[in-house]
Amino acid sequence: MSDMARGFITSIERFKPHTFQAEQGEGLFMSHSHEHDELTLILGGEGYYSAHDQNIKVSEGDLILIPSGLHHGFVCTEPWTGLSVHFLYAKVPAYCQYLFLNAYQKPHRLWSARLDADDRSWAEMSLSRLERGWHSEETSDNSYDLMRIAFETVLLLFHRNVVVAQDAELSSDKRIVQEVLKEIHRNYNTPITIHEIASRHYLSESMLRKKFSEAVGVSPKQYVINLRIEEAKRLLRQTGKAIEFISSEVGFTSSSRFYEQFVKSVGVTPLEWRKQHQDK
Structure with missing residues (x-):
């Protein structure tokens, strides 16, 4: 697919199974930051994501949202697999922007949502559809719309699993x-x-x-x-x-x-x- 049709997506990557031994000490955490935003689904295994004073344990079915520019680290404690979508928030479609509003009111932190088995399956299917669209040579408007719908579906699953805790804080x-x-x-x-x-x-x-x-x-x-x-x-x-x-x-x-x-x-x-x- 052409860069124009990819639009808001910059890359889609699958984890390779890996783990690190405890004797590596501080080297356990792979710390970095990036210019794009990231949404990652853990498909298997366990580990931790960290940023500032946060240390979030993640496992199969967890979705992690990492805003651009946030210095963060991760460690895998049990060999894990996952799928990460890197995107540009400024270019996402209009309804997707709303789904990010709560998270981007406090951009200097990690956000996570735990999906049940059904939602996890739905999210994985949607991300796989997005991945196929990303790698496809097809450049029709229908292919763009399918990618948008797949991305929006994953965001809805993420949003409904974190919105209750966030809304409780609102006046x-x-x-x-x-x-x-x-x-x-x-x-x-x-x-x-x-x-x-x-x-x-x-x-x-x-x-x-x-x-x-x-x-x-x-x-x-x-x-x-x-x-x-x-x-x-x-x-x-x-x-x-x-x-x-x-x-x-x-x-x-x-x-x-x-x-x-x-x-x-x-x-x-x-x-x-x-x-x-x-x-x-």
Whole structure:
């Protein structure tokens, strides 16, 4: 698959079974950092991941999220196998971005989730589908969409296994904003209105706008527009889909409205932007 179609993925690697003997002392931990983000599924064996004051024991079925730039180490105590996806957070599709929001509010730490047998099987199948797409020479838009769906599936499995512990720490206002963000990222490509979202949370539109703007920095309406533009940019760069199709896919009701908002936000037309960035 071409670099353009791979989009947000930088590499996919499988562990080779290995272990280290205790007499190696501090050499047990293979410490490093990297510019990309990492999501790793442990398929077998046991070991530890460490970062700062964290030391997390991991075994079969665990998913580990490692933000870019985080200096971390690992050690295998029982020969293990696993599958790691290295990706660029800034390039992931829109709904995937929401699934990372909680983790990236506190980027200087490791995150892990323990999957049960069914979820572990589902995650492994999805990562294997992603891996096949990565190695495939096929460059159609369908192959890109299959990779996106596979990645999104793994993130959903990760997200639902860590979200309860994280949400317990949220205040009422923050929890509302989190739910609104979730709703926006899930439905940004539909004709949603801020009035409808506010009503579902038993708030006036002005009150929701105030809470959201204080927490996020922009109004809910502008956040939706920004999200649609960013997703359009990803599709322009990573696929060969027609501009009119992209306009509809990201939620604009007309091509003229899409062109107007794109030029206002980016400074050039969608076609000009695609020519400038598609091969990068």
